[in-house]
Amino acid sequence: MAEKWPWRPIVVLEESNFMTKRIRKAVFPVGGLGTRFLPATKAMPKEMLPVVDKPLIQYAVEEAAAAGIEEFIFVTGRAKQAIEDHFDVSFELEHMLKERGSDARLKDVRDVLPASGRVAYTRQGEALGLGHAVLCARELVGDEPFAVLLADDLFLSEKPCLQQLVEAHDRTDGNVVAVMDVPREQTDRYGILDVGTEEGDMVEVKGLVEKPSPEEAPSNLSIIGRYILRPEIFEFLAERRTGAGGEIQLTDAMARMIGDKPFHGVRVQGRRFDCGDKLGFFEANLAFALRRDDMAEGVRRILKDYAGS
Numbered sequence: 001m002a003e004k005w006p007w008r009p010i011v012v013l014e015e016s017n018f019m020t021k022r023i024r025k026a027v028f029p030v031g032g033l034g035t036r037f038l039p040a041t042k043a044m045p046k047e048m049l050p051v052v053d054k055p056l057i058q059y060a061v062e063e064a065a066a067a068g069i070e071e072f073i074f075v076t077g078r079a080k081q082a083i084e085d086h087f088d089v090s091f092e093l094e095h096m097l098k099e100r101g102s103d104a105r106l107k108d109v110r111d112v113l114p115a116s117g118r119v120a121y122t123r124q125g126e127a128l129g130l131g132h133a134v135l136c137a138r139e140l141v142g143d144e145p146f147a148v149l150l151a152d153d154l155f156l157s158e159k160p161c162l163q164q165l166v167e168a169h170d171r172t173d174g175n176v177v178a179v180m181d182v183p184r185e186q187t188d189r190y191g192i193l194d195v196g197t198e199e200g201d202m203v204e205v206k207g208l209v210e211k212p213s214p215e216e217a218p219s220n221l222s223i224i225g226r227y228i229l230r231p232e233i234f235e236f237l238a239e240r241r242t243g244a245g246g247e248i249q250l251t252d253a254m255a256r257m258i259g260d261k262p263f264h265g266v267r268v269q270g271r272r273f274d275c276g277d278k279l280g281f282f283e284a285n286l287a288f289a290l291r292r293d294d295m296a297e298g299v300r301r302i303l304k305d306y307a308g309s
């Protein structure tokens with residue numbers, strides 16, 4: 001009995017420390033208008049565009065679940081009903097697939113569903129920018145660090161991108177964002193880092209600028225659509241300051257948190273596809289189809305045919 005005592009407080013401390021840091025909630029901002037994909041996105045959410053046979057938002061939700069996320073918060077907007085329907089039970093469809101004995105398809109349909117009570121939807125109302133969308137999740141997130149995933153950034157990686165961030169967060173307990181090098185001439189499309197010290201895959205964030213011109217960009221290291229943020233971000237977002245494009249920018253609110261708590265970029269491993277852009281979306285379809293046993297050969301044949309024309 002006496003031997004056990006010295007160990008107990010240590011175990012309790014480790015557990016409580018772990019509890020405060022664990023990332024349990026993820027926010028999926030899906031309230032954007034998706035104008036680059038009009039007319040496809042007139043009545044259909046951009047996030048429901050399929051890469052091969054799975055909608056973009058499902059890839060993001062599966063990535064989050066693989067990283068240990070337990071609560072899924074969607075910030076939706078006009079014409080986004082299909083997202084709610086996608087993550088809901090479809091009795092008629094399930095019944096029909098069962099009757100037909102389509103077990104594999106039935107499994108595909110059922111696997112989509114997060115556990116009951118683990119999904120929440122809130123409405124952005126007006127698409128005032130990504131920062132505003134994240135602010136809309138404030139009450140649902142509460143006072144704990146949380147993840148943000150943009151479904152139009154799609155990753156092909158051995159270790160899921162969010163898992164890489166979660167592991168980095170375990171080491172720093174501050175804000176962490178996924179980063180990648182982008183061509184200098186494209187800095188005006190992204191949030192760009194002013195880089196401090198670097199250690200391994202971790203980059204200290206000294207500053208952040210949203211969509212700087214190539215001449216003004218402090219580096220060509222860009223934030224891509226995965227974040228782990230401390231809840232203090234909501235205080236800055238609540239001021240509703242507008243930035244680039246007249247929108248309430250998440251990058252601007254993040255920039256104002258620098259210096260208070262650790263803030264790092266993580267150079268994530270893997271390939272990223274910008275599916276908010278037509279070419280990026282097309283490339284993602286190719287890359288994902290080429291990894292499918294049932295499609296790779298056919299896709300290669302098609303590519304060969306077109307390469308000659």
Ligand code: UTP
Nearest residue numbers: 029030031032033034035036127128129130133
């Ligand atoms: P984008 O910058 O790609 O904007 O948003 P968008 O409106 O979706 O698309 P385009 O530029 O008009 O074609 C990046 C992510 O932020 C979400 C989008 O849904 C997307 O997942 N977002 C953006 C919101 O949720 N609300 C907004 O007001 C803006």
